[in-house]
Amino acid sequence: MSVTDDKKTVLDPFGTTAIEDYNRLYEEFGIQPFKPLLNRVPNPSMYMRRNVVFGHRDFQCVLETMRNHEDFAVMSGIKPTGEFHLGTLMTAREVIYFQSQGAKTFYCIADVEAYEDNKISFERSQKFAVGNVADLLALGFNPKKGCIYQQSKERRVQDLAIIFGRGATLATMKAIYGERHIGLYLSALIQAGDILMPQLKDFDGPKPTVVPVGVDQDPHLRLTRDLAAKFRRKYNFILPSSTVHKIMKGLDGSPKMSKRNPTSYFTLHDEPETIAKKISSAFTGGRPTVEEQRKLGGNPENCPVYELDMYQFVEDDDKVIQVYHDCKSGKLLCGEHKKQTIERVLKFVKEHQLRKEKSMDRSREILHME
Numbered sequence: 001m002s003v004t005d006d007k008k009t010v011l012d013p014f015g016t017t018a019i020e021d022y023n024r025l026y027e028e029f030g031i032q033p034f035k036p037l038l039n040r041v042p043n044p045s046m047y048m049r050r051n052v053v054f055g056h057r058d059f060q061c062v063l064e065t066m067r068n069h070e071d072f073a074v075m076s077g078i079k080p081t082g083e084f085h086l087g088t089l090m091t092a093r094e095v096i097y098f099q100s101q102g103a104k105t106f107y108c109i110a111d112v113e114a115y116e117d118n119k120i121s122f123e124r125s126q127k128f129a130v131g132n133v134a135d136l137l138a139l140g141f142n143p144k145k146g147c148i149y150q151q152s153k154e155r156r157v158q159d160l161a162i163i164f165g166r167g168a169t170l171a172t173m174k175a176i177y178g179e180r181h182i183g184l185y186l187s188a189l190i191q192a193g194d195i196l197m198p199q200l201k202d203f204d205g206p207k208p209t210v211v212p213v214g215v216d217q218d219p220h221l222r223l224t225r226d227l228a229a230k231f232r233r234k235y236n237f238i239l240p241s242s243t244v245h246k247i248m249k250g251l252d253g254s255p256k257m258s259k260r261n262p263t264s265y266f267t268l269h270d271e272p273e274t275i276a277k278k279i280s281s282a283f284t285g286g287r288p289t290v291e292e293q294r295k296l297g298g299n300p301e302n303c304p305v306y307e308l309d310m311y312q313f314v315e316d317d318d319k320v321i322q323v324y325h326d327c328k329s330g331k332l333l334c335g336e337h338k339k340q341t342i343e344r345v346l347k348f349v350k351e352h353q354l355r356k357e358k359s360m361d362r363s364r365e366i367l368h369m370e
């Protein structure tokens with residue numbers, strides 16, 4: 001767990017994350033700003049263009065291989081504890097973006113972590129996994145060019161975790177994750193195995209690998225880079241890189257969407273009425289009265305409704321900029337904007353659910369559940 005002295009910035013993949021100022025992450029945690037690289041990125045993703053991907057670790061290394069059309073990999077995954085929400089949507093879209101740019105693609109179902117962190121039995125997580133993989137396929141993941149696997153069934157990942165155990169002391173694990181039960185430390189070693197598996201001989205050996213992560217997952221990258229350096233002589237690992245994205249605010253105005261707080265988020269499989277209700281009652285950056293809003297404008301920087309558009313549901317950059325200015329100038333009112341956003345979200349969700357339904361059989365096949 002990474003914490004600044006005044007506790008205003010906490011990065012904890014197994015717990016609470018608090019970020020008051022993203023700029024501090026550059027100075028205090030060694031995350032590098034992404035913006036200076038943007039011009040060199042081929043066909044940058046929507047998140048990159050909008051500074052949602054705000055940081056990286058060592059991404060230059062992946063960028064050069066992308067530009068030269070050389071061998072590189074992307075690796076990420078999902079903890080199968082429920083339906084796709086907007087955080088997992090973001091990571092999945094980033095993975096699909098890198099796949100479209102030529103990356104060998106690895107997507108893990110983190111069922112060991114779901115067990116250790118959320119007490120979800122392997123049987124139960126298998127059921128969630130079928131839906132999650134179908135979501136991934138519905139979003140455009142090409143399974144012919146990618147490897148989807150479950151941690152509990154991938155021997156190569158487990159073998160790496162066993163070997164990495166010799167490279168991590170209890171003091172290191174405590175420094176990165178805080179005082180936790182041993183199962184969580186074990187699942188962190190397994191994640192290191194996930195991140196480095198693409199570099200094994202079975203997958204054509206060492207190669208630059210990018211892991212798109214929400215900023216709360218950065219501690220896993222720090223551990224894995226440390227382990228990759230320690231076991232470099234044995235495996236010839238290239239230190240893995242990351243792109244780091246911001247975390248969406250909760251709909252209720254809380255700093256982060258969280259399953260512990262149902263009013264703060266929705267999933268792609270909630271009933272349309274539930275989604276509409278949650279967006280209608282969302283916190284906004286608006287003024288207390290219509291008159292004030294018209295006169296002074298709203299505050300989109302502090303508005304979860306604006307974030308829904310900007311992070312996820314408006315594809316056209318110019319349209320997002322227009323929404324921003326219309327809010328700032330007082331032309332757009334919160335009620336009207338919420339209505340537009342509900343329409344956009346429900347259209348996306350409806351179409352996505354239809355595509356997902358068609359992907360369920362393929363998902364069962366991939367997870368060997370026929």
Ligand code: SF4
Nearest residue numbers: 285286298303327334
């Ligand atoms: S108009 Fe829209 S972006 Fe502006 S504060 Fe209201 S809901 Fe947020």
